[in-house]
Amino acid sequence: EAxxxxxxxYKIIEKRQSVAFWCNPISGHATLYWYQQILGQGPKxxxxxxxxxxxxxxxxxxxxxxxxxxxxVDSTLKIQPAKLEDSAVYLxxxxxxxxxxxxxxxxxxxxxxx
Amino acid sequence: xxxxxxSQPEMSVQEAETVTLSCTYDTSESDYYLFWYxxxxxxxxxxxxxxxxxxxxxxxxxxFSVNFQKAAKSFSLKISDSQLGDAxxxxxxxxxxxxxxxxxxxxxxxxxxxxx
Numbered sequence: 001e002a003x004x005x006x007x008x009x010y011k012i013i014e015k016r017q018s019v020a021f022w023c024n025p026i027s028g029h030a031t032l033y034w035y036q037q038i039l040g041q042g043p044k045x046x047x048x049x050x051x052x053x054x055x056x057x058x059x060x061x062x063x064x065x066x067x068x069x070x071x072x073v074d075s076t077l078k079i080q081p082a083k084l085e086d087s088a089v090y091l092x093x094x095x096x097x098x099x100x101x102x103x104x105x106x107x108x109x110x111x112x113x114x
Numbered sequence: 115x116x117x118x119x120x121s122q123p124e125m126s127v128q129e130a131e132t133v134t135l136s137c138t139y140d141t142s143e144s145d146y147y148l149f150w151y152x153x154x155x156x157x158x159x160x161x162x163x164x165x166x167x168x169x170x171x172x173x174x175x176x177x178f179s180v181n182f183q184k185a186a187k188s189f190s191l192k193i194s195d196s197q198l199g200d201a202x203x204x205x206x207x208x209x210x211x212x213x214x215x216x217x218x219x220x221x222x223x224x225x226x227x228x229x230x
Binding site: 106 | 221
């Protein structure tokens with residue numbers, strides 16, 4: 001079974017530029033999560049999708065971050081414009097459904113904002 | 115709001131020895147789940163072990179076991195017969211079903227070094 005795929009793996013941009021990350025969850029997984037993991041911290045949930053609907057986006061900075069999951073499969077997370085404090089690893093995870101115990105994580109995208 | 119605290123930023127253990135990683139949490143809920151996740155360098159985060167709060171028996175998965183003290187809100191991870199492949203960041207996580215979203219709250223992690 002293929003795991004959660006993310007791209008790109010690394011991205012370096014200047015502040016005020018835009019960036020987008022892509023995630024393809026495990027086939028059949030209804031729930032998809034985007035996390036931000038700042039160096040030295042644990043992952044923080046940004047947004048959670050159930051199929052193509054948003055379940056929780058309470059910690060998403062909506063003035064600059066946006067995410068979508070068209071057709072309930074893959075998802076994109078966008079930052080526009082980026083700030084220095086957005087430097088982090090962005091993790092995508094999926095689970096079979098919201099009540100599932102286990103989340104399967106992707107390898108992450110390491111973003112550096114200079 | 116729920117919080118998860120891991121007070122040990124880094125731990126070291128000799129190969130084949132036993133190590134315990136600490137985690138405390140704060141919640142007013144009675145029904146929840148606790149997890150330990152492992153994040154090897156430059157690799158995916160994977161689930162190590164989980165504990166349902168309503169179960170009194172401590173969870174065990176091969177060399178990994180937990181000491182769950184519900185009243186003390188403590189959830190430590192014991193790794194027995196440590197192996198070089200156990201070297202990683204370990205995150206304690208809390209998950210509550212009451213919000214309806216089953217959102218995870220992670221601690222700041224403990225970096226485990228295994229010495230040959």
